[in-house]
Amino acid sequence: MKEQPYRVVVIEDDAMVQEINRQFIDNDPRFQVVGLASNGAEGIEMIARLQPELAVMDIFMPALDGIGTLKRLRSEENPIDVIVVSAAKDPETIQTMLRGGVIDYIIKPFKMDRMKQALDKYVQMKTRLQQERSISQKELDQFFHGPVEAEPVKKEQLPKGLNDITLQQIVQQLTQTAASFSAEEVAEKVGIARVTARRYLEYLEKIGQVKRDVSYGGVGRPTNRYVAAAHRL
Structure with missing residues (x-):
């Protein structure tokens, strides 16, 4: 297990949802929320300054939405991992975010069990990739398709x-x-x-x-x- 918790920035314009996400993530000892941003512009600045491993991000936000934020992060070759939590469920938006490399996509409203599943999956992925050996096809299949x-x-x-x-x-x-x-x-x-x-x-x-x-x-x-x-x- 990683000695230090994974550092997380939450990018969410709804104050109530932002606080719920923060509390839930902070209650997991494997993670630590190090920054809260209410739009993508703030989020990009915070990510550049704090260098977290993970962003939990909405799509519908003022100033800079989630799509624009992800494009900026990727154009700047920022290695941060992204989990989307959004009410957007149209195929075009989902495909755009998946093509941008998000590791999970949670549709609002959602149950906290679904967030826990995303966090568990993230830890499993990082644990396997950080091991000093090659990854087998079976291990990749377990990550992409479940255990x-x-x-x-x-x-x-x-x-x-x-x-x-x-x-x-x-x-x-x-x-x-x-x-x-x-x-x-x-x-x-x-x-x-x-x-x-x-x-x-x-x-x-x-x-x-x-x-x-x-x-x-x-x-x-x-x-x-x-x-x-x-x-x-």
Whole structure:
């Protein structure tokens, strides 16, 4: 995970929507809103000055609308990522923004679950692209088309003492993110004992659904960490 939160500028002329977006984004520890702009002209100045990684931007705004703002940012080769949050839903506008390279497009009115989905997807994308290795076709497909559902494990395949429902809960936790987990972290998320979590993880490693890494950081014995096989080359 990125050590520092992703810095965000919110460009929105509706004060109430601007504040709602700010509060929601700031409540996510992975992000920090560093600037609020009420139109595209202010937003461009703020982006140039603050150098954030992400802009959450409306389209219908005074002074300079979202289309003009995006064109300016791209003409200046500004590397900022953009998520659009707008009432504009005509195909021409949507195509224009997609061609300009926005990474997501949310139509107002929207539920906050949709914003969370956009932020989660952004973090997953940045995490994968910042890793010091090449990206596989499978990983790209998971980003553009969503995570591949893990194949359910048949009950008759399970060793004695393992429960199918618990197993699927662990698989779901691991496939939701590219991060690795220790047995203790999995146990806490699923609500089982660490020893039990280790048994499930060892079984998933045996059938090829997870990969095991050994972490030597810190003092004491090395820690086994597990990551979904879909997130590994």
